[in-house]
């Protein structure tokens with residue numbers, strides 16, 4: 466068989482699948498904008514804002530990206546965010562991410578941001594919103610890049626602090642109604658179960674926001690169940706530990722609840738020892754609405770294409786499996802049916818011509 470020709474029934478060669486993945490239109494649904502701060506930009510912003518970093522060089526900083534678990538990463542990630550001071554800093558970081566995403570053929574990205582990481586340091590929440598939204602709006606106007614903003618609460622802080630953040634943000638809602646459509650929950654999972662945020666999520670639901678939460682990354686399957694039953698989320702961020710509970714797996718498959726899986730993140734944070742042991746293909750085979758995403762790409766070694774390639778190669782995924790993941794990524798977006806249909810049409814046209 467000609468290895469350059471791929472069809473649904475034929476296994477793709479490594480090279481053919483690689484170029485298929487590289488050119489495939491994508492969506493990104495699990496991306497922390499603070500996790501896109503590349504060391505070069507971190508140093509540039511440190512210099513611009515007269516901040517001394519505890520590293521002498523970009524190389525020394527990158528060498529410190531050797532994590533043993535989620536917390537060891539978060540400690541560095543929150544420290545790195547200190548260089549973000551002005552609206553321009555947030556704009557530049559977001560614009561740099563969009564450029565990378567577009568190079569990876571990302572058409573639409575629903576971006577997490579953590580205001581508490583910044584307001585705790587005296588940065589106003591309006592500065593954070595303005596910088597991120599400014600870059601997303603410019604990219605929409607110039608390139609048709611689709612974006613949304615998901616404001617996330619830090620779960621190592623209290624629910625009262627989450628309520629405070631919501632109160633600070635709500636006066637901005639009208640100004641950002643074209644972008645800000647969701648609420649998320651992130652940071653240290655273990656010891657901070659979903660029920661801690663039940664009241665604030667109920668308020669956000671009543672306000673009409675889409676809801677998501679990190680669950681089942683390091684935490685047990687019970688946290689996934691809690692996110693669904695107590696927080697009423699529409700998607701689970703990560704969710705890979707759901708596999709430990711067969712009844713939960715059945716429910717996720719039956720209800721088509723999307724999991725925003727982040728393969729390179731899971732490897733870097735030692736959620737899996739080896740990419741060949743990643744359960745993404747098993748979750749997919751079990752009928753779950755699995756998507757691929759990059760989480761904190763500046764820290765974990767790759768953006769969207771790299772994440773697709775890493776699992777496709779390690780798990781010897783077929784072209785059809787890759788396409789299923791990409792379709793899931795469109796279905797799971799917080800977009801209307803017409804917008805989803807436009808993205809799906811482009812994907813199907815790409816698939817039929819490549």
Ligand SMILES: Nc1ncnc2[nH]cnc12
Pocket residue numbers: 497500535651652653654679682730760761
């Ligand atoms: N992978 C992750 N898990 C939880 N919180 C995060 N914040 C940024 N990245 C995160």
Ligand SMILES: [Zn+2]
Pocket residue numbers: 495496497651679702760
């Ligand atoms: Zn995440």
